[in-house]
Amino acid sequence: MRFITMDVKKCVVCRNCEYACAFRQSGNFRREDSNIRVEYHNDVKICLPQTCLHCEDAWCLEICPAAAIVKDEDTGAIEIVSERCIGCKMCMLACPFGNIHFDKINMVSRKCNLCKGDPNCVAHCISGALQYTTVQDSCLNNREIFHRFIESILDINTE
Amino acid sequence: MKIVIIGNSAAGLSGLEAFRKQDQNSSVTVITCEETTPYSRVMLPYYLREKVSYKDMFIRDDHYYERLNAKCIKGKVVNLLVKERHVVLENGQIISYDKLLIATGSSPIRPPINGLEGEGIHHLWTLDDVRRLAPAFLRGKRVAVLGSGFVSLQGAWAALVKGLDVAVIEIMDRIMPRALDARGAELLALKIREKGADLRVGTFTKEVTRTGFGEYVLHFDDGSTLVVDLIIVGTGVRPNIDFLKNSDIVVQQGIVVNERMETSLPGIYAAGDVAMVPSFLDGRPVVHALWPTAIETGTVAGNCMASQGDVYLGSLNMNVTQMFDVTVASMGEFLDGADREVWVDERLAENQYLKIVLKEGVPIGAVAVGESELVATLGMLRPLIRQKIRINGTPRNLKAIMAQNISRHHKAFSG
Numbered sequence: 001m002r003f004i005t006m007d008v009k010k011c012v013v014c015r016n017c018e019y020a021c022a023f024r025q026s027g028n029f030r031r032e033d034s035n036i037r038v039e040y041h042n043d044v045k046i047c048l049p050q051t052c053l054h055c056e057d058a059w060c061l062e063i064c065p066a067a068a069i070v071k072d073e074d075t076g077a078i079e080i081v082s083e084r085c086i087g088c089k090m091c092m093l094a095c096p097f098g099n100i101h102f103d104k105i106n107m108v109s110r111k112c113n114l115c116k117g118d119p120n121c122v123a124h125c126i127s128g129a130l131q132y133t134t135v136q137d138s139c140l141n142n143r144e145i146f147h148r149f150i151e152s153i154l155d156i157n158t159e
Numbered sequence: 160m161k162i163v164i165i166g167n168s169a170a171g172l173s174g175l176e177a178f179r180k181q182d183q184n185s186s187v188t189v190i191t192c193e194e195t196t197p198y199s200r201v202m203l204p205y206y207l208r209e210k211v212s213y214k215d216m217f218i219r220d221d222h223y224y225e226r227l228n229a230k231c232i233k234g235k236v237v238n239l240l241v242k243e244r245h246v247v248l249e250n251g252q253i254i255s256y257d258k259l260l261i262a263t264g265s266s267p268i269r270p271p272i273n274g275l276e277g278e279g280i281h282h283l284w285t286l287d288d289v290r291r292l293a294p295a296f297l298r299g300k301r302v303a304v305l306g307s308g309f310v311s312l313q314g315a316w317a318a319l320v321k322g323l324d325v326a327v328i329e330i331m332d333r334i335m336p337r338a339l340d341a342r343g344a345e346l347l348a349l350k351i352r353e354k355g356a357d358l359r360v361g362t363f364t365k366e367v368t369r370t371g372f373g374e375y376v377l378h379f380d381d382g383s384t385l386v387v388d389l390i391i392v393g394t395g396v397r398p399n400i401d402f403l404k405n406s407d408i409v410v411q412q413g414i415v416v417n418e419r420m421e422t423s424l425p426g427i428y429a430a431g432d433v434a435m436v437p438s439f440l441d442g443r444p445v446v447h448a449l450w451p452t453a454i455e456t457g458t459v460a461g462n463c464m465a466s467q468g469d470v471y472l473g474s475l476n477m478n479v480t481q482m483f484d485v486t487v488a489s490m491g492e493f494l495d496g497a498d499r500e501v502w503v504d505e506r507l508a509e510n511q512y513l514k515i516v517l518k519e520g521v522p523i524g525a526v527a528v529g530e531s532e533l534v535a536t537l538g539m540l541r542p543l544i545r546q547k548i549r550i551n552g553t554p555r556n557l558k559a560i561m562a563q564n565i566s567r568h569h570k571a572f573s574g
Binding site: 039041043044046048062063065066067084086087088089090092093094095096097098099100101102104107 | 169173199200201202205210211215218219450451454458477479480481486488490531532534535536537538539541542556558559561562
Protein backbone atom coordinates (compact mmCIF):
# COMPACT_ATOMS: atom_id res chain seq x y z
CA MET A 1 0.00 0.00 0.00
CA ARG A 2 1.43 3.37 -0.99
CA PHE A 3 0.55 6.86 0.14
CA ILE A 4 1.49 10.42 -0.67
CA THR A 5 4.04 11.99 1.65
CA MET A 6 4.67 15.71 1.83
CA ASP A 7 7.93 17.33 2.85
CA VAL A 8 7.18 20.92 3.79
CA LYS A 9 10.89 21.80 3.75
CA LYS A 10 11.13 20.95 0.07
CA CYS A 11 7.92 22.58 -1.18
CA VAL A 12 8.56 25.80 -3.12
CA VAL A 13 4.88 26.76 -3.70
CA CYS A 14 5.17 26.40 -7.47
CA ARG A 15 1.62 25.01 -7.42
CA ASN A 16 2.44 22.54 -10.17
CA CYS A 17 0.67 19.86 -8.12
CA GLU A 18 -2.49 21.95 -8.05
CA TYR A 19 -2.42 22.47 -11.82
CA ALA A 20 -1.61 18.80 -12.44
CA CYS A 21 -4.50 17.69 -10.24
CA ALA A 22 -6.94 20.21 -11.71
CA PHE A 23 -6.00 19.04 -15.21
CA ARG A 24 -6.51 15.39 -14.27
CA GLN A 25 -9.87 16.17 -12.66
CA SER A 26 -11.44 18.53 -15.14
CA GLY A 27 -9.16 18.96 -18.15
CA ASN A 28 -8.40 22.58 -17.35
CA PHE A 29 -6.00 24.49 -15.12
CA ARG A 30 -8.38 26.16 -12.69
CA ARG A 31 -6.75 25.83 -9.28
CA GLU A 32 -10.11 25.58 -7.53
CA ASP A 33 -10.67 22.28 -9.36
CA SER A 34 -7.65 20.75 -7.64
CA ASN A 35 -7.95 18.27 -4.78
CA ILE A 36 -4.50 19.16 -3.50
CA ARG A 37 -4.10 22.65 -2.08
CA VAL A 38 -0.84 24.38 -1.17
CA GLU A 39 -1.39 26.74 1.73
CA TYR A 40 1.33 29.37 1.99
CA HIS A 41 1.78 30.89 5.43
CA ASN A 42 3.58 34.12 4.72
CA ASP A 43 4.20 35.04 8.36
CA VAL A 44 6.28 31.93 9.06
CA LYS A 45 7.36 31.32 5.45
CA ILE A 46 5.99 27.80 5.45
CA CYS A 47 3.99 26.11 2.74
CA LEU A 48 1.75 23.17 3.39
CA PRO A 49 0.71 21.01 0.44
CA GLN A 50 -2.47 19.32 1.62
CA THR A 51 -4.46 16.50 0.16
CA CYS A 52 -6.55 13.65 1.53
CA LEU A 53 -4.69 11.46 4.01
CA HIS A 54 -6.91 8.43 3.31
CA CYS A 55 -7.50 7.80 7.01
CA GLU A 56 -7.64 4.20 8.17
CA ASP A 57 -10.87 4.92 10.04
CA ALA A 58 -12.24 7.55 7.73
CA TRP A 59 -15.01 9.47 9.40
CA CYS A 60 -16.17 10.97 6.10
CA LEU A 61 -16.84 7.42 4.89
CA GLU A 62 -18.69 6.37 8.01
CA ILE A 63 -20.85 9.46 8.17
CA CYS A 64 -21.80 9.81 4.48
CA PRO A 65 -25.62 9.58 4.47
CA ALA A 66 -25.63 8.53 0.81
CA ALA A 67 -23.10 5.70 1.21
CA ALA A 68 -21.17 7.48 -1.54
CA ILE A 69 -17.71 7.16 0.03
CA VAL A 70 -15.88 3.87 -0.36
CA LYS A 71 -12.43 2.45 0.15
CA ASP A 72 -10.54 1.13 -2.87
CA GLU A 73 -8.97 -2.03 -1.51
CA ASP A 74 -6.21 -2.02 -4.18
CA THR A 75 -4.87 1.49 -3.63
CA GLY A 76 -6.19 2.09 -0.10
CA ALA A 77 -7.77 5.31 -1.36
CA ILE A 78 -10.92 6.66 0.27
CA GLU A 79 -12.99 7.66 -2.76
CA ILE A 80 -16.17 9.59 -3.43
CA VAL A 81 -18.45 7.88 -5.94
CA SER A 82 -19.76 11.06 -7.56
CA GLU A 83 -22.77 9.27 -9.09
CA ARG A 84 -23.99 8.49 -5.57
CA CYS A 85 -23.02 11.81 -3.95
CA ILE A 86 -25.97 14.09 -3.16
CA GLY A 87 -23.86 17.15 -2.40
CA CYS A 88 -24.99 17.47 1.22
CA LYS A 89 -21.43 18.38 2.36
CA MET A 90 -21.58 16.23 5.49
CA CYS A 91 -18.13 14.83 4.55
CA MET A 92 -16.68 18.35 4.32
CA LEU A 93 -17.93 19.01 7.83
CA ALA A 94 -16.57 15.65 9.01
CA CYS A 95 -13.05 16.02 7.58
CA PRO A 96 -10.81 17.47 10.30
CA PHE A 97 -8.18 18.47 7.74
CA GLY A 98 -10.29 20.50 5.33
CA ASN A 99 -9.28 18.14 2.53
CA ILE A 100 -12.67 17.61 0.90
CA HIS A 101 -13.77 20.20 -1.64
CA PHE A 102 -16.92 20.95 -3.59
CA ASP A 103 -17.48 20.67 -7.31
CA LYS A 104 -19.87 23.54 -8.04
CA ILE A 105 -20.54 22.43 -11.59
CA ASN A 106 -21.71 18.91 -10.76
CA MET A 107 -22.83 19.85 -7.22
CA VAL A 108 -20.95 16.99 -5.58
CA SER A 109 -18.13 16.72 -3.08
CA ARG A 110 -14.76 15.72 -4.39
CA LYS A 111 -11.45 14.61 -3.00
CA CYS A 112 -8.18 12.89 -3.88
CA ASN A 113 -8.52 9.28 -5.10
CA LEU A 114 -4.75 8.79 -5.57
CA CYS A 115 -5.49 8.87 -9.34
CA LYS A 116 -6.13 5.12 -9.02
CA GLY A 117 -2.51 4.53 -8.02
CA ASP A 118 -0.73 7.04 -10.26
CA PRO A 119 -1.04 10.45 -8.56
CA ASN A 120 -0.57 13.24 -11.07
CA CYS A 121 0.44 15.76 -8.38
CA VAL A 122 3.46 13.63 -7.43
CA ALA A 123 4.42 13.11 -11.08
CA HIS A 124 4.61 16.87 -11.60
CA CYS A 125 6.18 17.94 -8.30
CA ILE A 126 9.38 19.77 -9.27
CA SER A 127 11.12 19.76 -5.89
CA GLY A 128 10.55 16.24 -4.60
CA ALA A 129 8.31 17.51 -1.79
CA LEU A 130 5.59 15.05 -2.80
CA GLN A 131 6.40 11.36 -2.91
CA TYR A 132 4.19 8.36 -3.56
CA THR A 133 5.75 5.79 -1.32
CA THR A 134 5.23 2.72 0.81
CA VAL A 135 5.39 2.73 4.58
CA GLN A 136 8.56 0.59 4.40
CA ASP A 137 10.33 3.00 2.05
CA SER A 138 9.25 5.97 4.09
CA CYS A 139 10.63 4.36 7.27
CA LEU A 140 13.81 3.35 5.45
CA ASN A 141 14.22 6.95 4.36
CA ASN A 142 13.81 8.12 7.94
CA ARG A 143 16.37 5.56 9.11
CA GLU A 144 18.86 6.80 6.49
CA ILE A 145 18.36 10.38 7.61
CA PHE A 146 18.88 9.29 11.20
CA HIS A 147 21.93 7.24 10.22
CA ARG A 148 23.53 10.22 8.44
CA PHE A 149 22.77 12.35 11.47
CA ILE A 150 24.47 9.86 13.79
CA GLU A 151 27.42 9.64 11.40
CA SER A 152 27.80 13.40 11.38
CA ILE A 153 27.94 13.42 15.18
CA LEU A 154 30.45 10.57 15.21
CA ASP A 155 32.62 12.44 12.70
CA ILE A 156 32.77 15.41 15.04
CA ASN A 157 33.64 13.19 17.98
CA THR A 158 36.51 11.45 16.18
CA GLU A 159 38.15 14.68 15.09
CA MET B 160 -24.82 -14.61 23.12
CA LYS B 161 -28.05 -13.50 21.44
CA ILE B 162 -28.06 -9.91 20.22
CA VAL B 163 -31.23 -8.17 19.07
CA ILE B 164 -31.20 -4.78 17.36
CA ILE B 165 -34.49 -2.95 16.81
CA GLY B 166 -34.19 -0.55 13.88
CA ASN B 167 -32.22 -0.55 10.62
CA SER B 168 -31.31 3.06 10.00
CA ALA B 169 -28.13 4.94 10.91
CA ALA B 170 -27.85 3.88 14.56
CA GLY B 171 -28.97 0.27 14.08
CA LEU B 172 -26.67 -0.32 11.10
CA SER B 173 -23.67 1.30 12.79
CA GLY B 174 -24.36 -0.76 15.90
CA LEU B 175 -24.51 -3.97 13.89
CA GLU B 176 -21.34 -3.19 11.93
CA ALA B 177 -19.35 -2.16 15.01
CA PHE B 178 -20.51 -5.25 16.90
CA ARG B 179 -19.60 -7.61 14.05
CA LYS B 180 -16.08 -6.15 13.80
CA GLN B 181 -15.45 -7.45 17.31
CA ASP B 182 -17.73 -10.47 17.53
CA GLN B 183 -18.26 -12.77 14.55
CA ASN B 184 -19.90 -15.60 16.50
CA SER B 185 -22.87 -14.33 18.48
CA SER B 186 -26.24 -14.54 16.77
CA VAL B 187 -27.62 -11.16 15.74
CA THR B 188 -31.23 -10.43 14.83
CA VAL B 189 -32.29 -7.09 13.40
CA ILE B 190 -35.98 -6.22 13.66
CA THR B 191 -37.35 -3.51 11.40
CA CYS B 192 -40.81 -2.27 10.56
CA GLU B 193 -39.54 -0.95 7.22
CA GLU B 194 -40.44 -3.10 4.22
CA THR B 195 -37.28 -2.45 2.23
CA THR B 196 -33.51 -2.81 2.59
CA PRO B 197 -31.97 0.05 4.58
CA TYR B 198 -32.39 3.49 3.03
CA SER B 199 -31.09 6.92 3.94
CA ARG B 200 -33.55 9.34 5.48
CA VAL B 201 -31.23 12.23 4.60
CA MET B 202 -31.69 11.47 0.90
CA LEU B 203 -35.50 11.67 0.84
CA PRO B 204 -35.72 15.36 -0.10
CA TYR B 205 -32.96 14.84 -2.69
CA TYR B 206 -35.12 12.16 -4.28
CA LEU B 207 -38.13 14.52 -4.27
CA ARG B 208 -36.20 17.09 -6.24
CA GLU B 209 -34.83 14.34 -8.51
CA LYS B 210 -31.20 14.79 -7.56
CA VAL B 211 -31.06 11.03 -6.94
CA SER B 212 -33.10 8.12 -8.25
CA TYR B 213 -35.34 5.91 -6.13
CA LYS B 214 -32.83 3.05 -6.04
CA ASP B 215 -30.01 5.41 -5.00
CA MET B 216 -31.71 5.95 -1.65
CA PHE B 217 -30.84 2.42 -0.57
CA ILE B 218 -27.54 2.46 1.27
CA ARG B 219 -26.96 -1.28 1.79
CA ASP B 220 -27.20 -4.04 -0.79
CA ASP B 221 -29.55 -7.04 -0.83
CA HIS B 222 -26.94 -9.39 0.66
CA TYR B 223 -25.99 -7.05 3.49
CA TYR B 224 -27.49 -9.01 6.38
CA GLU B 225 -26.28 -12.29 4.93
CA ARG B 226 -22.75 -10.93 4.67
CA LEU B 227 -22.83 -9.72 8.27
CA ASN B 228 -24.25 -13.06 9.37
CA ALA B 229 -27.33 -11.37 10.80
CA LYS B 230 -30.98 -12.30 10.57
CA CYS B 231 -33.44 -9.58 9.55
CA ILE B 232 -37.04 -9.83 10.70
CA LYS B 233 -39.69 -7.49 9.36
CA GLY B 234 -42.21 -6.60 11.99
CA LYS B 235 -43.32 -4.02 14.50
CA VAL B 236 -42.19 -4.36 18.10
CA VAL B 237 -45.13 -3.78 20.44
CA ASN B 238 -43.80 -4.84 23.82
CA LEU B 239 -40.65 -5.42 25.79
CA LEU B 240 -40.66 -8.03 28.59
CA VAL B 241 -37.60 -7.09 30.57
CA LYS B 242 -37.64 -9.94 33.11
CA GLU B 243 -38.02 -12.64 30.45
CA ARG B 244 -35.68 -10.77 28.08
CA HIS B 245 -38.27 -10.98 25.34
CA VAL B 246 -39.21 -8.66 22.52
CA VAL B 247 -42.82 -9.09 21.38
CA LEU B 248 -43.85 -8.35 17.80
CA GLU B 249 -47.27 -7.23 16.59
CA ASN B 250 -47.96 -10.66 15.06
CA GLY B 251 -47.34 -12.28 18.44
CA GLN B 252 -43.87 -13.56 17.61
CA ILE B 253 -41.49 -13.55 20.57
CA ILE B 254 -37.77 -13.00 20.17
CA SER B 255 -35.44 -13.49 23.10
CA TYR B 256 -32.21 -11.62 23.64
CA ASP B 257 -29.21 -11.46 25.94
CA LYS B 258 -28.38 -7.93 24.85
CA LEU B 259 -30.73 -5.52 23.15
CA LEU B 260 -30.07 -2.36 21.16
CA ILE B 261 -33.03 -0.02 20.81
CA ALA B 262 -32.50 2.07 17.67
CA THR B 263 -36.13 2.72 16.81
CA GLY B 264 -35.58 6.34 15.82
CA SER B 265 -38.19 9.04 15.93
CA SER B 266 -41.43 10.05 14.23
CA PRO B 267 -42.78 13.43 13.16
CA ILE B 268 -45.03 15.32 15.55
CA ARG B 269 -48.31 16.57 14.16
CA PRO B 270 -49.17 19.83 15.90
CA PRO B 271 -52.65 20.07 17.48
CA ILE B 272 -54.24 22.17 14.76
CA ASN B 273 -57.90 21.52 14.02
CA GLY B 274 -58.46 20.11 10.56
CA LEU B 275 -54.81 19.14 9.94
CA GLU B 276 -55.74 15.75 8.54
CA GLY B 277 -56.62 13.97 5.33
CA GLU B 278 -54.76 12.69 2.28
CA GLY B 279 -53.21 16.08 1.50
CA ILE B 280 -51.26 16.24 4.75
CA HIS B 281 -47.72 14.89 4.43
CA HIS B 282 -44.56 14.37 6.41
CA LEU B 283 -41.07 14.04 4.97
CA TRP B 284 -39.58 11.40 7.21
CA THR B 285 -39.88 7.87 5.81
CA LEU B 286 -39.67 6.16 2.43
CA ASP B 287 -43.45 5.70 2.60
CA ASP B 288 -43.84 9.45 3.09
CA VAL B 289 -41.95 10.29 -0.11
CA ARG B 290 -43.63 7.49 -2.06
CA ARG B 291 -46.92 9.17 -1.21
CA LEU B 292 -45.62 12.70 -1.67
CA ALA B 293 -43.72 12.31 -4.98
CA PRO B 294 -46.85 11.82 -7.17
CA ALA B 295 -48.38 14.95 -5.60
CA PHE B 296 -45.26 17.00 -6.31
CA LEU B 297 -46.49 18.46 -9.58
CA ARG B 298 -45.68 21.76 -11.27
CA GLY B 299 -48.25 24.40 -10.43
CA LYS B 300 -49.54 22.70 -7.27
CA ARG B 301 -49.58 24.82 -4.14
CA VAL B 302 -47.86 23.54 -1.03
CA ALA B 303 -47.59 24.95 2.49
CA VAL B 304 -44.68 23.76 4.62
CA LEU B 305 -45.28 24.00 8.35
CA GLY B 306 -42.04 24.52 10.25
CA SER B 307 -38.63 25.73 9.09
CA GLY B 308 -36.11 23.20 10.32
CA PHE B 309 -33.67 21.37 8.05
CA VAL B 310 -36.22 18.81 6.86
CA SER B 311 -38.99 21.35 6.21
CA LEU B 312 -36.77 23.69 4.26
CA GLN B 313 -35.29 20.83 2.24
CA GLY B 314 -38.87 19.88 1.36
CA ALA B 315 -39.67 23.48 0.43
CA TRP B 316 -36.55 23.68 -1.76
CA ALA B 317 -37.45 20.42 -3.51
CA ALA B 318 -40.95 21.78 -4.17
CA LEU B 319 -39.56 25.02 -5.62
CA VAL B 320 -37.17 23.10 -7.88
CA LYS B 321 -40.12 21.01 -9.10
CA GLY B 322 -42.11 24.14 -9.93
CA LEU B 323 -44.65 24.14 -7.13
CA ASP B 324 -45.99 27.27 -5.45
CA VAL B 325 -44.36 27.19 -2.04
CA ALA B 326 -45.24 28.87 1.26
CA VAL B 327 -43.20 28.24 4.44
CA ILE B 328 -45.00 28.92 7.72
CA GLU B 329 -42.89 29.35 10.86
CA ILE B 330 -44.42 30.05 14.25
CA MET B 331 -41.20 31.56 15.69
CA ASP B 332 -40.05 35.02 14.65
CA ARG B 333 -37.23 33.56 12.52
CA ILE B 334 -36.40 30.40 10.59
CA MET B 335 -34.25 27.49 11.81
CA PRO B 336 -34.26 28.41 15.49
CA ARG B 337 -32.37 25.23 16.40
CA ALA B 338 -29.80 25.23 13.63
CA LEU B 339 -28.90 28.85 12.88
CA ASP B 340 -28.30 32.11 14.71
CA ALA B 341 -30.27 35.25 13.91
CA ARG B 342 -27.86 36.60 11.26
CA GLY B 343 -27.52 33.23 9.55
CA ALA B 344 -31.30 32.84 9.51
CA GLU B 345 -31.67 36.30 8.03
CA LEU B 346 -29.24 35.50 5.17
CA LEU B 347 -30.99 32.21 4.41
CA ALA B 348 -34.43 33.85 4.61
CA LEU B 349 -33.29 36.37 1.98
CA LYS B 350 -32.28 33.50 -0.30
CA ILE B 351 -35.55 31.64 0.28
CA ARG B 352 -37.57 34.69 -0.70
CA GLU B 353 -35.25 35.48 -3.63
CA LYS B 354 -35.92 31.97 -4.98
CA GLY B 355 -39.65 32.67 -4.90
CA ALA B 356 -41.02 31.04 -1.75
CA ASP B 357 -43.59 32.85 0.36
CA LEU B 358 -41.88 32.76 3.75
CA ARG B 359 -43.99 33.80 6.72
CA VAL B 360 -42.36 33.92 10.14
CA GLY B 361 -44.12 34.67 13.43
CA THR B 362 -47.21 33.09 11.93
CA PHE B 363 -49.47 30.82 13.95
CA THR B 364 -51.85 28.49 12.15
CA LYS B 365 -55.11 28.42 14.12
CA GLU B 366 -57.12 26.07 11.97
CA VAL B 367 -57.19 24.21 8.69
CA THR B 368 -60.40 23.78 6.70
CA ARG B 369 -61.27 22.24 3.30
CA THR B 370 -62.92 23.85 0.29
CA GLY B 371 -65.49 22.08 -1.88
CA PHE B 372 -62.67 21.27 -4.33
CA GLY B 373 -60.63 19.45 -1.69
CA GLU B 374 -58.17 22.32 -1.25
CA TYR B 375 -56.84 23.10 2.20
CA VAL B 376 -57.31 26.55 3.75
CA LEU B 377 -54.88 27.62 6.46
CA HIS B 378 -56.31 30.19 8.86
CA PHE B 379 -53.64 32.30 10.56
CA ASP B 380 -53.85 34.24 13.81
CA ASP B 381 -53.74 37.62 12.01
CA GLY B 382 -56.98 36.72 10.25
CA SER B 383 -55.39 36.02 6.87
CA THR B 384 -55.80 32.73 5.00
CA LEU B 385 -53.84 30.67 2.48
CA VAL B 386 -55.30 28.13 0.06
CA VAL B 387 -53.08 25.18 -0.90
CA ASP B 388 -53.31 21.70 -2.43
CA LEU B 389 -51.06 19.97 0.06
CA ILE B 390 -49.37 20.58 3.38
CA ILE B 391 -46.00 19.23 4.53
CA VAL B 392 -45.74 19.10 8.30
CA GLY B 393 -42.18 19.38 9.63
CA THR B 394 -42.58 20.63 13.16
CA GLY B 395 -40.19 18.32 14.95
CA VAL B 396 -39.92 14.68 15.92
CA ARG B 397 -40.43 12.55 19.01
CA PRO B 398 -38.72 9.27 19.91
CA ASN B 399 -40.43 5.96 19.05
CA ILE B 400 -40.86 4.52 22.54
CA ASP B 401 -44.49 3.40 22.68
CA PHE B 402 -43.48 -0.28 22.99
CA LEU B 403 -41.67 0.52 26.26
CA LYS B 404 -44.78 1.60 28.15
CA ASN B 405 -44.89 -1.60 30.23
CA SER B 406 -41.22 -1.51 31.17
CA ASP B 407 -39.75 0.75 33.84
CA ILE B 408 -36.90 1.93 31.61
CA VAL B 409 -35.99 5.55 32.40
CA VAL B 410 -37.28 7.90 29.71
CA GLN B 411 -37.15 11.69 29.59
CA GLN B 412 -37.17 13.35 26.13
CA GLY B 413 -35.69 10.06 24.97
CA ILE B 414 -34.37 6.87 26.54
CA VAL B 415 -31.72 8.01 29.00
CA VAL B 416 -28.32 6.37 28.40
CA ASN B 417 -24.85 6.71 29.88
CA GLU B 418 -21.63 7.24 27.92
CA ARG B 419 -21.62 3.52 26.97
CA MET B 420 -25.17 3.83 25.59
CA GLU B 421 -26.54 1.65 28.40
CA THR B 422 -30.08 2.39 29.49
CA SER B 423 -31.28 2.13 33.08
CA LEU B 424 -31.88 -1.60 32.49
CA PRO B 425 -28.92 -4.01 32.37
CA GLY B 426 -28.12 -5.44 28.93
CA ILE B 427 -30.35 -2.92 27.15
CA TYR B 428 -28.70 -0.22 25.04
CA ALA B 429 -30.17 2.66 23.05
CA ALA B 430 -28.72 4.81 20.26
CA GLY B 431 -29.75 7.31 17.61
CA ASP B 432 -32.81 9.57 17.69
CA VAL B 433 -34.51 7.48 20.38
CA ALA B 434 -31.70 7.96 22.90
CA MET B 435 -31.04 10.87 25.20
CA VAL B 436 -27.26 11.04 25.26
CA PRO B 437 -24.79 13.28 27.10
CA SER B 438 -24.10 16.51 25.23
CA PHE B 439 -20.42 17.04 24.48
CA LEU B 440 -20.31 20.66 25.58
CA ASP B 441 -21.92 20.53 29.00
CA GLY B 442 -22.59 16.85 29.65
CA ARG B 443 -26.31 17.41 30.00
CA PRO B 444 -28.50 14.75 28.38
CA VAL B 445 -29.87 15.80 24.98
CA VAL B 446 -31.70 14.36 22.00
CA HIS B 447 -30.03 15.86 18.94
CA ALA B 448 -31.82 13.57 16.47
CA LEU B 449 -29.06 14.02 13.89
CA TRP B 450 -27.53 11.57 11.42
CA PRO B 451 -23.89 11.98 12.64
CA THR B 452 -24.95 11.50 16.27
CA ALA B 453 -26.86 8.37 15.27
CA ILE B 454 -23.76 6.96 13.54
CA GLU B 455 -21.55 7.78 16.52
CA THR B 456 -23.89 6.49 19.21
CA GLY B 457 -24.74 3.36 17.22
CA THR B 458 -21.04 2.60 16.86
CA VAL B 459 -20.40 3.10 20.59
CA ALA B 460 -23.38 0.87 21.44
CA GLY B 461 -22.17 -1.86 19.08
CA ASN B 462 -18.66 -1.74 20.53
CA CYS B 463 -19.95 -1.80 24.10
CA MET B 464 -22.27 -4.73 23.41
CA ALA B 465 -19.29 -6.71 22.12
CA SER B 466 -16.93 -5.60 24.91
CA GLN B 467 -16.83 -2.66 27.28
CA GLY B 468 -14.11 -0.88 25.36
CA ASP B 469 -15.76 2.28 24.11
CA VAL B 470 -16.91 5.50 25.71
CA TYR B 471 -18.84 8.28 24.01
CA LEU B 472 -17.40 11.76 24.46
CA GLY B 473 -20.85 13.19 23.96
CA SER B 474 -22.93 14.44 21.10
CA LEU B 475 -21.69 17.53 19.29
CA ASN B 476 -24.52 18.75 17.12
CA MET B 477 -23.59 19.37 13.48
CA ASN B 478 -25.78 20.31 10.58
CA VAL B 479 -24.97 21.04 6.98
CA THR B 480 -26.80 21.24 3.70
CA GLN B 481 -27.04 23.13 0.48
CA MET B 482 -30.45 24.52 -0.38
CA PHE B 483 -31.85 27.58 -2.15
CA ASP B 484 -28.39 27.77 -3.79
CA VAL B 485 -26.60 28.52 -0.55
CA THR B 486 -24.59 26.40 1.87
CA VAL B 487 -25.78 26.38 5.46
CA ALA B 488 -23.86 24.76 8.31
CA SER B 489 -23.67 24.94 12.07
CA MET B 490 -22.24 23.04 15.00
CA GLY B 491 -22.04 23.20 18.77
CA GLU B 492 -23.14 26.33 20.63
CA PHE B 493 -23.49 28.99 17.99
CA LEU B 494 -25.61 31.58 19.81
CA ASP B 495 -24.14 34.71 21.38
CA GLY B 496 -24.04 34.87 25.18
CA ALA B 497 -22.73 37.00 28.02
CA ASP B 498 -19.88 34.60 28.82
CA ARG B 499 -18.99 34.05 25.18
CA GLU B 500 -16.64 35.70 22.73
CA VAL B 501 -17.73 35.94 19.12
CA TRP B 502 -15.50 35.98 16.06
CA VAL B 503 -17.05 37.02 12.77
CA ASP B 504 -14.88 36.88 9.67
CA GLU B 505 -15.24 40.46 8.44
CA ARG B 506 -13.16 39.85 5.33
CA LEU B 507 -15.85 37.79 3.64
CA ALA B 508 -18.21 39.23 1.03
CA GLU B 509 -21.49 40.68 2.27
CA ASN B 510 -23.58 37.57 1.54
CA GLN B 511 -21.03 35.29 3.21
CA TYR B 512 -21.11 34.59 6.91
CA LEU B 513 -18.73 32.75 9.21
CA LYS B 514 -19.08 33.08 12.95
CA ILE B 515 -17.11 31.25 15.61
CA VAL B 516 -18.20 31.28 19.23
CA LEU B 517 -15.59 30.86 21.98
CA LYS B 518 -15.80 30.45 25.73
CA GLU B 519 -12.67 31.37 27.69
CA GLY B 520 -10.68 31.17 24.46
CA VAL B 521 -11.93 27.69 23.54
CA PRO B 522 -14.13 27.39 20.44
CA ILE B 523 -17.54 25.90 21.27
CA GLY B 524 -19.49 26.36 18.07
CA ALA B 525 -19.80 27.99 14.68
CA VAL B 526 -22.22 28.99 11.94
CA ALA B 527 -21.56 29.35 8.22
CA VAL B 528 -23.82 30.59 5.45
CA GLY B 529 -22.52 31.11 1.93
CA GLU B 530 -19.83 29.32 -0.07
CA SER B 531 -19.04 25.60 0.25
CA GLU B 532 -15.47 26.10 1.41
CA LEU B 533 -16.74 27.61 4.68
CA VAL B 534 -17.85 24.09 5.60
CA ALA B 535 -14.25 22.87 5.36
CA THR B 536 -13.29 25.56 7.88
CA LEU B 537 -15.99 24.33 10.24
CA GLY B 538 -14.68 20.80 9.76
CA MET B 539 -11.19 21.86 10.81
CA LEU B 540 -12.58 23.72 13.79
CA ARG B 541 -14.43 20.68 15.04
CA PRO B 542 -11.38 18.86 16.51
CA LEU B 543 -10.50 22.03 18.43
CA ILE B 544 -13.98 22.04 19.95
CA ARG B 545 -13.77 18.30 20.67
CA GLN B 546 -10.37 18.60 22.35
CA LYS B 547 -11.13 21.94 24.04
CA ILE B 548 -8.07 23.62 22.51
CA ARG B 549 -7.67 27.24 23.56
CA ILE B 550 -6.81 29.40 20.57
CA ASN B 551 -4.99 32.70 20.71
CA GLY B 552 -5.12 35.52 18.21
CA THR B 553 -7.83 37.10 16.16
CA PRO B 554 -10.17 35.91 13.44
CA ARG B 555 -7.63 37.26 10.95
CA ASN B 556 -5.16 34.50 11.68
CA LEU B 557 -7.68 31.69 11.78
CA LYS B 558 -5.85 30.04 8.87
CA ALA B 559 -2.59 29.94 10.85
CA ILE B 560 -4.39 28.67 13.96
CA MET B 561 -5.89 25.83 11.93
CA ALA B 562 -2.48 24.97 10.47
CA GLN B 563 -0.83 24.96 13.90
CA ASN B 564 -3.37 22.50 15.16
CA ILE B 565 -3.39 20.17 12.19
CA SER B 566 -1.21 17.54 13.89
CA ARG B 567 -3.79 17.25 16.64
CA HIS B 568 -6.57 16.43 14.24
CA HIS B 569 -5.92 12.75 13.91
CA LYS B 570 -6.89 12.24 17.55
CA ALA B 571 -10.14 14.05 17.14
CA PHE B 572 -12.34 11.82 15.06
CA SER B 573 -15.71 10.63 16.17
CA GLY B 574 -16.48 9.42 19.62
